Amino acid sequence: DAGITQSPRHKVTETGTPVTLRCHQTENHRYMYWYRQDPGHGLRLIHYSYGVKDTDKGEVSDGYSVSRSKTEDFLLTLESATSSQTSVYFCATLGEGNTGELFFGEGSRLTVL
């Protein structure tokens, strides 16, 4: 357990409003990831970070931005939420020791009306 907490766990918002999801980890893992999960799809990578202030895009990054100012926090921002961004968002960290094991938070369910 990498001690990953996501907030908020549930959010309902309106189209056009900004939304920020927070991921906090206590294990000092270097790599952090934001995924979205939609019915009928596997998880899809939005953005990831390989260190403080070091981030890169995933396969579905349009409409999303991220920031990592501290090792323990990785923020995902939707500048202007759209209904297509209704989803469950998961944060994950990569365990140390080069095993490749991922640890996940419990998810943030976002509904954009």
Add this chain to the structure above:
Amino acid sequence: KQEVTQIPAALSVPEGENLVLNCSFTDSAIYNLQWFRQDPGKGLTSLLLIQSSQREQTSGRLNASLDKSSGRSTLYIAASQPGDSATYLCAVDSNYQLIWGAGTKLIIKP
């Protein structure tokens, strides 16, 4: 482009049966393959990770195999229990990106 497929999308079996979940991938150049469990409304929990040089990994009643040449992995669950009911996902680490299957929803009937 790597693609990962899990068939069937859902499976229901009586308690006590042994069962196999399947994961197939299109590109055999992988770094590792992982199996995860997801309970409703929860995050994912890593079950087993198989490095590309390995053929199988075991943890308790779970055994995962990897055949890179055929692009297949199986997750074997022995003596299934109602508590095994969950969605099982596989993910392939290919070119330093994880590519995910859509999962198999498993229901174990008491």
